[in-house]
Amino acid sequence: MFFPRRSELMTVGFITAPSKPLNIMAGSRSSTTRLLYTLRSSLKTTSYSSSRSPAPPSAITALLHLHRHYSAAPAVRAKDDQEPWWKESMNKVRNIGISAHIDSGKTTLTERVLFYTGRIHEIHEVRGKDGVGAKMDSMELEREKGITIQSAATYCTWKDYQINIIDTPGHVDFTIEVERALRVLDGAILVLCSVGGVQSQSITVDRQMRRYEVPRIAFINKLDRMGADPWKVLNQARKKLRHHSAAVQIPIGLEEDFQGLVDLVQLKAYYFRGSSGENVVTEEIPADMQAMAAEKRRELIEAVSDVDDQLAEAFLSDEPISSADLEAAIRRATIARKFIPVFMGSAFKNKGVQPLLDGVFSYLPCPLEVDNFALDQSKKEEKVKLSGTPAGPMVALAFKLEERPFGQLTYLRIYDGVLRKGEFITNINTGKKIKVSKLGRMHSDSMEDIQEAHAGQIVAVFGLDCASGDTFTDGSVKYTMTSMNVPEPVVSLAVSPVSKDSGKQFSKALNRFQREDPTFRVGLDPESGQTIISGMGELHLDIYVERIRREYKVDATVGKPRVNFRETITQRAEFDYLHKKQSGGQGQYGRVCGYMEPLPAGSETKFEFENMIIGQAIPSNFIPHIEKGFREAANSGSLIGYPVENIRVVMTDGASHAVDSSELAFRLASIYAFRQCYTKCKPVILEPVMLVELKVPTEFQGNVSGDLNRRKGIIVGNDQDGDDSVITALVPLNNMFGYSTALRSMTQGKGEFTMEYKEHSPVSADVQTQLINAHKPKTAE
Numbered sequence: 001m002f003f004p005r006r007s008e009l010m011t012v013g014f015i016t017a018p019s020k021p022l023n024i025m026a027g028s029r030s031s032t033t034r035l036l037y038t039l040r041s042s043l044k045t046t047s048y049s050s051s052r053s054p055a056p057p058s059a060i061t062a063l064l065h066l067h068r069h070y071s072a073a074p075a076v077r078a079k080d081d082q083e084p085w086w087k088e089s090m091n092k093v094r095n096i097g098i099s100a101h102i103d104s105g106k107t108t109l110t111e112r113v114l115f116y117t118g119r120i121h122e123i124h125e126v127r128g129k130d131g132v133g134a135k136m137d138s139m140e141l142e143r144e145k146g147i148t149i150q151s152a153a154t155y156c157t158w159k160d161y162q163i164n165i166i167d168t169p170g171h172v173d174f175t176i177e178v179e180r181a182l183r184v185l186d187g188a189i190l191v192l193c194s195v196g197g198v199q200s201q202s203i204t205v206d207r208q209m210r211r212y213e214v215p216r217i218a219f220i221n222k223l224d225r226m227g228a229d230p231w232k233v234l235n236q237a238r239k240k241l242r243h244h245s246a247a248v249q250i251p252i253g254l255e256e257d258f259q260g261l262v263d264l265v266q267l268k269a270y271y272f273r274g275s276s277g278e279n280v281v282t283e284e285i286p287a288d289m290q291a292m293a294a295e296k297r298r299e300l301i302e303a304v305s306d307v308d309d310q311l312a313e314a315f316l317s318d319e320p321i322s323s324a325d326l327e328a329a330i331r332r333a334t335i336a337r338k339f340i341p342v343f344m345g346s347a348f349k350n351k352g353v354q355p356l357l358d359g360v361f362s363y364l365p366c367p368l369e370v371d372n373f374a375l376d377q378s379k380k381e382e383k384v385k386l387s388g389t390p391a392g393p394m395v396a397l398a399f400k401l402e403e404r405p406f407g408q409l410t411y412l413r414i415y416d417g418v419l420r421k422g423e424f425i426t427n428i429n430t431g432k433k434i435k436v437s438k439l440g441r442m443h444s445d446s447m448e449d450i451q452e453a454h455a456g457q458i459v460a461v462f463g464l465d466c467a468s469g470d471t472f473t474d475g476s477v478k479y480t481m482t483s484m485n486v487p488e489p490v491v492s493l494a495v496s497p498v499s500k501d502s503g504k505q506f507s508k509a510l511n512r513f514q515r516e517d518p519t520f521r522v523g524l525d526p527e528s529g530q531t532i533i534s535g536m537g538e539l540h541l542d543i544y545v546e547r548i549r550r551e552y553k554v555d556a557t558v559g560k561p562r563v564n565f566r567e568t569i570t571q572r573a574e575f576d577y578l579h580k581k582q583s584g585g586q587g588q589y590g591r592v593c594g595y596m597e598p599l600p601a602g603s604e605t606k607f608e609f610e611n612m613i614i615g616q617a618i619p620s621n622f623i624p625h626i627e628k629g630f631r632e633a634a635n636s637g638s639l640i641g642y643p644v645e646n647i648r649v650v651m652t653d654g655a656s657h658a659v660d661s662s663e664l665a666f667r668l669a670s671i672y673a674f675r676q677c678y679t680k681c682k683p684v685i686l687e688p689v690m691l692v693e694l695k696v697p698t699e700f701q702g703n704v705s706g707d708l709n710r711r712k713g714i715i716v717g718n719d720q721d722g723d724d725s726v727i728t729a730l731v732p733l734n735n736m737f738g739y740s741t742a743l744r745s746m747t748q749g750k751g752e753f754t755m756e757y758k759e760h761s762p763v764s765a766d767v768q769t770q771l772i773n774a775h776k777p778k779t780a781e
Contacts, residue, residue: 086390086454091366093456095184095413097166099209100191101201102754105221109191109347109356110154110165116278116354117156117163123276155441155458158357164458184399184413184458187364188216189356190340194228197721198236200693200728200754206241215334217341217363218243219356223251224258224346227722234342245340246303248330249355250296252286261344261352262289264297265330266323270355277350304329307338327362334363367456372415374471374479377428384479390454392416394425394474397481398466401516408515410464411442415481417474419459420452426475427466433475438462468518489521489534490688490733490757493541494559496531502554509552513544520544534564536757538737563688563734565771566760567637568646569681572597577673578655579665589660590669592618592626593653596677599646606645607634618654618666625663626651629670638675639683639768640775645760649674685768686760688733693726694743696751701725703746711735712764730758 098106114120155164166185188209192202209216218237220230230251237243252260252269260271262285269286273279285293301321305312311329314321333339343359345352367388374395375381386395394417402409412419419425421439426432440447442460453459466472471480497506510522510533521534535541538561548554574595581588599608609627618626627649634644656666692713696704698720708715708729717728736755743751763771 087368090368090389090454090456092161093164093366094161094360094364095164095186095367095456095458096360096364097185097188097214098191099188099205101193101196101199101205104191104193104196104199104202105347106191109189109219109221109353112277112347112350112353113163113165113357114154114156115276116357117158119154119156159361161361163357163360166458183212184397185212185214186367186370186456187360188214189360190216190218192218192220192233192237194220194222194230194233194344195225196695197233198240200691200756203240204756206243213337215337215363215365217334217343217356217359218245219352220342220344221347223254223344223351224256224349226255228254228258230254230342230344237340237342243340244303244307244338245342246300247296247344248300248341248359249344249352250289250293251344252289258346258349258351261355262286262293263355264293264300265326267293267297270352272351272354277353280354301326304333304339307333307336331363335365335369372481374415374481377478377480381480386416386479388415388455390416390418392455393476394419394472395477395479395481396425396472398464398468398470398472401466401468404462407463408465409447410461410466411458412461412472413458414453414455416455418452418454421450424475425472427464427470427472428478428480429470430466432465434464434466434472436461436464467515488564488757489519489536490564490690491537491541492532492534492562492564493545494525494530494562495533495545495556498555498557502552505552506548506554506556509548509554513547530559532562537755561737565640565642565688565763566686567639567642567644567683568686568762569596569598569644569678569683571682573677573680575673575677577669577676579669579672580660581665582660586662587660588662588665588668589657590622590662590665591655592651592666592669592673594649594651596674596681597648597650598681599648603646606647607631608648610648610650612650612652613654618651618656619661622656622661622663622666623651625667626654626670629667630674632667633671633674637683638678639685640771642685644678644683645686684762685771687763687767689730689758689761690733690736690755691758692729692731692736692753692755694729694751694753695721695724695726696743696747698723698725700747700751701727704743704751707742707746711739731755732761732763733757 098110100106111120111123115123155162157163190202190206190209192198220233222228223230230247234245234247237245248264249261250264251258252262252271260269262269267285269283269289271281271283273281301311301315304326305315308329310332311321311325314325330339330341334341341359341363343352343356345356347353370388372386372388374384374386376384386392394414396412396414396419398410398412400411402411419436419439421436424433424435427434438449438461439451439453440449440460440462441453441458442448447460450459464472473479497503510531513520514522519536519540523532523534524530525532533541533544535544541561545556545558548556572595574593576591576593578591579588594612599605609630611623630649634647636642637644692708694704701718704725704727705715705718708727708731711731712735713729713731715727715729717726719726739753743753
């Protein structure tokens, strides 16, 4: 069977605009028949103008052939003909995230996207003089500090396409928000500053995108700023991020002279007119830029040809490459995560945002083009590929929770099936059945009610009792989505309410924040009984203390920040411990023998237990309690009382008593055996080490480097960026408290820094002695 070519149909006047490829099979059989009858009658009645050539017979023949084929098609095709009700709508959906280093302009870009798509009717800046703040920064603290703290979800429509957007934080302390967003997105925009270039959090965000295999496009922002250099940033992305990328646009002017963009795919120039850049004017490429445009287009074609065979064939054959062929090749390579197209503009100056939106639809995948996998709990967590269509059983992932005045709001990404208001769904993690009482789409902090949503959409549901990362189905399958990567907290604070009467509200706040944020942990200090909160950094915990005060009207007393140390062992040692106790009646008897050794570097697990006992020296029902005892003992090392990790415990022998052996006896034997053997293994203390990136004027480089050395930091990189020095160092977190104040005084307020957790490393011998001595008085008390 063959189809008429577009050019033939255009000749007879059926297609007047080069929009999407003709899809005559998109409707049901009856609608297709009606279309063909209309076309055939048009062929008979249409009078052609002298400027248009007669209808080619091949077009008429093809249409009639197509009609006969459909008239005689068997009934079995009916099912396929029903597909397009969801296929067409899913092809026009994009789930994207906007991620970047702090202050690269993510929220400003999202604000412009919402304005141009008609979701908001007025632009407000992140730190605007009107005090309103950006729409996506809905929290009072976000508007006050000018940073994004929580990822916010919204949706909008652009040229009949629907975009679900998640604006994520750039600060490393809120990295879990980025993780949660990327887990459920199909594509992303990586925003890079044309002045700052590739910075520390840009690298972190890019690493997260790789982990979740998210296709992405890059947007070099702030081309209007002094010192803007997009080509420097593009080279940094290739070197530091190992991006296989090329520009799909070039700027017309830079800094104050930035006027518009040249599209290298369509070979057109775009200018942005109007008070808010809402009118995109398309013109021919300026004569003085045509040589550069030709050179950069060839560079783009070469880069895509390296990863796309179809384009490579045309390129090597010296065939002319059309805009449509180049666009299709870029799309294939981007979805396959082999290429990253680079867009340019200035969100603040309202330039380049509309072509970026077009790029989202041209190059990023729809939900049908992304493979998602679930774990089938009924088949021992067998990996299952989801169809990603509304035709399958309903599967959705809760990736974000928010506490609202009327209850918990849960953000769901639907991977399969249809979710309807009023239906019951099952939480696979808890087994509970829950009714969907309220279903909606989120626009920052406001919710719009809907009756149903299908695969590929992001929705919000009220009243679901669940935790972040839970999977919901319609009950017909027991699938769970793979869990998100949750980093361990590195900083702790002791907090307590000032007034005893506010204890209930204080507990309520902590419980809510724990459910919303997996990196926020709450515990009790076993010695003082104080409440300890742990998180990803000082700012992270300060924000939560401030939210407790503002949202729950509870003033809290905050202690000095504490570092989350760890302990580990450095050599193998054997244990042989007999726990024997007789106190009238049944006694306690348990003997455990084996050895403890450090796990190899880079092990995924932090504690391993292995039973290598041959025979029945210890009945098998006691083995789990022996493991439980060792795990319990490893929660508190004998050096400074912090958890012990990277340790392997192997059981080789033991003994039991027919009467006196019990679960408790063997658990206690394991705990005492661990403590006895631990000192023989030469334990050491591990401290969190941070990757610190500083940007300071060159004249202050000596002072800053000297200060880092005093803080026992190791400088691992030193680059020049214009008049600034970019210093990269590994510094113990314990020596970084209050660093922002110290840096301001050293650099007259001109220096800036970011830091993120790198790893836990052994402390020096003198620091270990200090920590042990500081711990002894507490235990003596």
